[in-house]
Amino acid sequence: MTGSRIKSAETLAPAPIVVLSSEEIRAQGLASLGDVLQTLTVQSNAINTQANNGGDGSTRVSLRGLGSNRTLVLVNGRRFVPGGTGANSSVDLNAIPAAVIERIEVLKDGASAVYGSDAIGGVVNIITKTAIEGIEIDYYTGTSGAGDGEVMDLSVTTGLQSEKGHIAFSAGYHNQRPVWTGDRSFSESDKAYDWEKNDGSYNKNGSSATPEGHIIDRLGDEGNEAWQAVVEAAGDEAGDYHRDPDVGWRPFNWAGISSDGSGDTYNYQPENYLYTPQTRYSSFLSGTHTVAEDAKAYFEVVYTNRQSDQKLAPTPLFIISDGIVVSATNRYNEFGRDFIDVRRRFVEAGNRNFLQDIDTYRMVLGLDHRLGSFDADLSFSYGRSEGTNVNEGHFILNHVKHALGPDEDCTGDCVPLEILHGAGTITQPMVDYIQYIGVGRGYSRQQILQWNLTGEVARLPAGPLAVAAGLSSRWEAGAYLPDPMTASGNTTGSKALPTEGSYSVRALYAETQLPIYKAEAVSLDATAAGRAFDYDTFGGGFTYEAGSRLQLSQGLAFRATSSNAFRAPSIAEMFLGVSDSFPLVSDPCSRVDEAGNVRELTAQQERNCAAQGIPDDFEDSRAQLLARLGGSTDLDPEKAAMITAGVVYQPDFLGGLDLTVDYYTTKIEDEIGTLPASLILSNCYSQDVPSDCDQVVRDPDNHLINRILATNTNIGETETSGVDFGLNYIADAP
Incomplete structure (x- = not known):
């Protein structure tokens, strides 16, 4: 059972565990593993395919809402490679084929003493099928209630069994069509609650970079007669101008969005995805073979290809943020003066697109064997996720500067740029000169060698004294190399330098399950585990876990755990190249x-x-300012302390009913972040x-x-607590 290398039932474990069988997963009618896990009440705030701006097409899981990088994802008890376009720190659930899942075990407690880093929020262990014979075909299709967002999922699974072992194979195809934000009333515009009225109404917000053009006069230069006419027409509101296609330049109206006539700001929402599209191809191959009386070899191979994209409204140009000047001698500037704050939405250039093409591979080779009276397992796993990230719609910064600068500086292949005369005035040659397509590439690589041993060392009056122990070595590496324009900073989009790094860790652990007392239906058991580790980045440490379970009657038990856990700094947190973001701050x-x-x-x-x-x-x-982020190799690991306490009720008078109530508290210190x-x-x-x-x-x-x-730095601490309620009832249909 997840959380221990020692076998036990979910309701007999001292830590709270949820188990989803393949039948329960199928009954939910969901097309992917990520969708299934994100329905769990213990999961919250993890990214999925509904994340468009800032999304990457991945689906992750965040237990207790503590972050996907604090949730450990295992496949058959072993770590799965982080997924994405490079230097990622958590698993993309889309890379794990759903058709081969036998069950999912979710441990709602820390487990660093058994599994190592990252198991703070909890552990998700995906167990794959082995007893497969014949051919199984699964087909799923559906749409949203509005008739869009079509999804189709097809998988074929087959297997063979013999006295010596088994072999299983599965192949799948998944396609998700998009949903647009403009096709839903709740997302057709960016809404903000009106606190002044405080009557349940909302204001519609938009961008000050408009297709028609927006000038904020920060210099106050006189200009020529044409500019003086604009200033005089604006009257007392001079300084902030919108180019109205009917009347020319007039005062800018910030009150609302232009699409409904309530103001002049640009409604970018209809140009965005609400649910992003993607296509996946997946395959899975596993097998076992008895090589001796007490030894069985096994293997697993997974391959998944994901193609996904996100779409945003056309690029906004804020020349003041990039140090660009519309020169007084630019051929399209009729006002005889410089401007340093012109805001223009480049609808002529089309939408911004972000396209991912990601391959994920994972191979496991292992040997289950007996060592005296103990069961032993030796395994090696290799995983790699590599991908490309294509960005379309951004501009070359120095080309924009030349195109808006003095005519005499725009020579050679330079094409002067027109941004002062409304939508439709930017020609295709102008777009071709300033626009570029950027291609970034990256990878995440994981190698793990581990040996585990488990068995009984003694028979005590209350039951067997069971132990488990093991050794492991893990190597992680990752990199992301942005396109040359992004890396050099010669772009109007976000800048980012390459990220590349690696680390290794060696660890040993031991755990025990101690039966203390047993008399008829009453029993008391205790568990303990400890793990020592050494990283080549920050050094070593030790984590522990202790738990107990008191069975008072056939159907009533109490359980509790106390543990500490840790999370090592990820490759991205340590080695992230300096990159840009634009938070909503003023x-x-x-x-x-x-x-x-x-x-x-x-x-x-x-x-x-x-x-x-x-x-x-x-x-x-400005409603957004530039924030420049970066990694740090001076980070300490996060440290966490967890306590759980709960009750399990399985009444005799109603067979098949499991009722659980568990209190939990988690405190994280030295939290890594910005x-x-x-x-x-x-x-x-x-x-x-x-x-x-x-x-x-x-x-x-x-x-x-x-x-x-x-x-990145160790910024502080986070504490969370709550109560989990679980109700499970199984009964035969009449």
């Missing part, structure tokens, strides 16, 4: 908010902003944490925030 020193409304600063913000030389009329209406950009800004300007001000980099000329620096 400048605390700005006198206007992202909607252009006047914003009052607190007294502390006034003092801290003034201390950095920011003028008292400073304005920045400080949110919002917290860094708050610490610097709203609190008095001057060290965080060093992480905020401003332009010395216009005082705008250029970037917020946030590298």
Whole structure:
């Protein structure tokens, strides 16, 4: 049973365990393993194919909501290779063929003493079928209630049995069609609750980068007569202009979105996926063969190919964020002056696409054998996930600068760019000059050699004293190499440097199951486990686990565990190349908010902003700022302490009923992560944490925030607790 190398039933274990049989999985009518696991009440907040912006087509599991990197996923009791486009830290459940699953065991407790790193939130152990004979064909198809999002899943499984062993093979095909956000009323626009009215109504938010064009005048230059006409027509609201196709330039209306006439902001939602599409091809091969009276060789081979994509609205260009100037001498600038803040949505260039093509391989070779009175298992596993990530729709930064700069600097193959005269004015040659297709590549590799031993060492009055012990060596490596434009920073999209690194760990563990007392229906058992480990990155350590189970009657038992666990820093956390993100944060020193409304600063913000030389009329209406992230090799492992306590009730008068109630608490210290950009800004300007001000980099000329620096560190602690209720009833149909 998962959580121990010593065999026991799920309701006899001291730690809470949920078991899903293949029949229960099939009865749910879901097409993939990830969909099944994400329906569990113990799972929350893991990424899946409904994640479009920031998604990668993967489906992961996060027990207790503590993160997929704190949930250990096993296949037949052995680690599965992390999946994705490279340097990943958790398993992509899409890589495990659902057709070969015999059962899924979910341990709702830490298990680092038995399995090592990552088993903080819990453990998911997927057990595959062995007793397969003949041919089994599974076909599933369906659509959403609105008639879109079609899904089709087909698998063929076959196997042979003999006195010497077995062989099983399965092949599958899966196709998921997309659902668009614009096709649902709840997602057709980006909504924000109206706290001023507080009557249940929402405001519709959009982007200030519009297809028609948006100018914020930060220089105040006079320009020529054409520009003066724009300023005079705007009256008191001069400084913020929208190009109306009917009347020309006028004051920008931040009140709503242009698609319903409530404002001028751009509604990007209809251009996005709500449910992302993907296609998968999978195969699985396993077998056993008796090579001696007390020895059986076995093997497993898995291969999966996933092709997935995400789609976003056309690229927005915020020239102020990239240091671009629309020159007064650009041929399409009729106003005779420079502009440093023009916002334009490039609908002429089409949507942004992010395409993944990922191959996942895993091979296991092993030998089950007897060693005296003990069962022993020696195995070697090799796993690799490799993929490409294609980005379409981003722009070459220096090409945009040249195309918007002075005409005399736009020479050779340079094509001047038009962004001041509304939608439809950007031609295909203009797009071809600035746009590029980026291809990034990466991999994750895992090798594990392990030997486990289990058996009984003595017969005590209350039952057998059972033990298990083992040794393991594990090597992990990973890399992600972004496309040259992204790596060099010569892009209007996010910048990212290559990520590459590796680590190894050696460990030994031991556990025991001790029967203390037994008399008729009353019994008391205890368990204990310990693990010593040594990493070549941060050093060694020790984890433990202790548990007990008190059976008071035939149908009533109490159980409890106390343990500590750890999570080693992942390759990405240690070796992540500097990369960019754009969190939804605004400048605390700005006198206007992202909607252009006047914003009052607190007294502390006034003092801290003034201390950095920011003028008292400073304005920045950007709703997203650049945060620059990166890895660190100075990380300590996360440490966790867990306690569970529960009761199991199986009444004699109602056979087939299992009722469980379990309390749990988990505290994680030295949590690895980055400080949110919002917290860094708050610490610097709203609190008095001057060290965080060093992480905020401003332009010395216009005082705008250029970037917020946030590298991985041991940032703090997380604590969670709760109660699990389980009810399982099995009865024969009449």
